[in-house]
Amino acid sequence: MGIHEAAVKRRRTGEFTAIAVFLAPALLVIGIFIIYPIIQSFITSGYEWNGYSSAKTFIGLDNWKKLLTDSTFWGAFRNNILVMVLSIVIQMPIGLALATFLNRAGKKANIAKVIWFIPMLMSSVAIGYLFRYALDPTTGFVTAISKAFGGGKVDLLGNPGTVLLTCIFIIAWQFTPFYMVYYMAGYGGISADIHEAAMIDGATEKDYFWNIALPLLKPSIKSAVVLSIVGSLKYFDLVYVMTDGGPSHASELMATYMYDTAFKSYQMGYASAIASGMFILISVIAIVTMKLLNRKED
Amino acid sequence: MTKTKKRFKPSSVITAILVAFWFVVCLIPFVFMIMCTLKNQKQLMKFGVFSLPKSFDLSNYVEVFTxxxxxxxxxxxxxxxxxxxxxxxxxxxxxxxxxxxxxxxxxxxxxxxxxxxxxxxxxxxxxxxxxxxxxxxxxxxxxxxxxxxxxxxxxxxxxxxxxxxxxxxxxxxxxxxxxxxxxxxxxxxxxxxxxxxxxxxxxxxxxxxxxxxxxxxxxxxxxxxxxxxxxxxxxxxxxxxxxxxxxxxxxxxxxxxxxxxxxxxxxxxxxxxxxxxxx
Incomplete structure (x- = not known):
């Protein structure tokens, strides 16, 4: 008995050590570069500080009070929400349609698979600059097309009324391929026999899509929606490069506002409050969405 | 979506349009980019983006790589x-x-x-x-x-x-x-x-x-x-x-x-x- 217990205990401690050894590196990295910085951001949000001087004044919740009434921040939040909603509305159906086409077309459509995915391989910066010049009112192609039809110069990025929508379309251009591949992967999980059986039973391709494939793709669609929501709310690179939130905050996002507050006006305390506020908003929206999506299943 | 069972397939027409449309959407910015790389600034300003370059001028690439x-x-x-x-x-x-x-x-x-x-x-x-x-x-x-x-x-x-x-x-x-x-x-x-x-x-x-x-x-x-x-x-x-x-x-x-x-x-x-x- 005693010997057996000791052996079990040794096995247990051995297992505990092994678990700790295997998990330690990942948890350490996450702790240092994700969790500690989040806590640090919340702490810094209580100070007024320019980032380099030693003058760091504790001001309590003043930054948070300012944040609650900061119309630029809430305007940026509204823009983020618009990006989120339109990204889902535009990217999900097109991504699904393209994936459906590629799935049915098979190997023949290999060129499409390459060309349609290219936007996803470009860095956001590259896309940002590409479109900045492509949409340039004098040399860009939109102006070129407009002139070909007898129109005048078109300045989509310089106009507060069109800038955000233009950004949203470019973001859709960039990310639709990602969801396309995501749904292709979803299709890959559906056995080919199911399609064959449906066809034998006299179903049309349309019946197959609406009544069989779509319900089976539901888990993929759900996680794609969550990914899209989180991605839209923390969006930064492309807008930063293309418009930097302008003109007059018309395309400002929470992340671009935070970056400019920190590294252009050197208000580190307030920038931390923006970042922390952003973190809270994204977490709440992500959790609520996941709860809603999972409840519908029952 | 209501299901209409006709022999004529509107869905394949829609598919074809979508496929063609997305090819254009994906490719235009790339065509713009590649066309630009083969021209110099003067040609771009004078003849516009989609004019074919007069000759295949690779000097931009030479400059980037050197x-x-x-x-x-x-x-x-x-x-x-x-x-x-x-x-x-x-x-x-x-x-x-x-x-x-x-x-x-x-x-x-x-x-x-x-x-x-x-x-x-x-x-x-x-x-x-x-x-x-x-x-x-x-x-x-x-x-x-x-x-x-x-x-x-x-x-x-x-x-x-x-x-x-x-x-x-x-x-x-x-x-x-x-x-x-x-x-x-x-x-x-x-x-x-x-x-x-x-x-x-x-x-x-x-x-x-x-x-x-x-x-x-x-x-x-x-x-x-x-x-x-x-x-x-x-x-x-x-x-x-x-x-x-x-x-x-x-x-x-x-x-x-x-x-x-x-x-x-x-x-x-x-x-x-x-x-x-x-x-």
Missing amino acids: GNIWHYFLNSVIVMAVTLVILLLFSAFAAYPLSRWKFKLNKPIYALVVACMSVPIHVTLLPIFMMAVGTGLYDSIWALVGPYVAFNLPISVFILVTFMASIPKELEEAADIDGCGRYGRFWKIMLPLSKPGLSTLVIYDGVNIWNEFSFALTLTQTSANRTLPLAVNEFQGQYSMNIPMIMTVLFVSILPMIIVYIFTKDKLIEGMMAGAVKG
């Missing part, structure tokens, strides 16, 4: 390689117990790692910037490795856990009987069998790291220490309004990833399948 783009390229390669090695090793380590062993903290730890996927990098940007300054790593490519590993870790662990869970338990049990310890089983059984999952991550994370912008912008300063996405930024300053030159830099910087994708596209999809279906 310029200082190589050190950006080298920096990107080093950061990507170092990050990937650490990232894949740490992810595989973590995924092993999380996918195979029962212990009390398994679920909470896994949930924590997955939750990190939705953390916006901007909430960590300032503190990480401070840390980089504090440790003296600021303005060197090594400052990028830590954050890159951390922010690619959650999705990598997630995909690898799903992947490892599908490896038959019997293989491990056989090794256990043969006297392989817990660590031996990881190195000799799990790691080699996870190769398809790992190679997906090389592509998926590789593209992310290659294109990363926010940390690179914040944590490095001098051009000698910057990565390729920032080269565009700097050339932009150097050539101000020389659009053909900037387009050439853009095209050169995205070319490696396009080439990699052409050869590995099926792998990428295969690997996403592991994450997508159950996610």
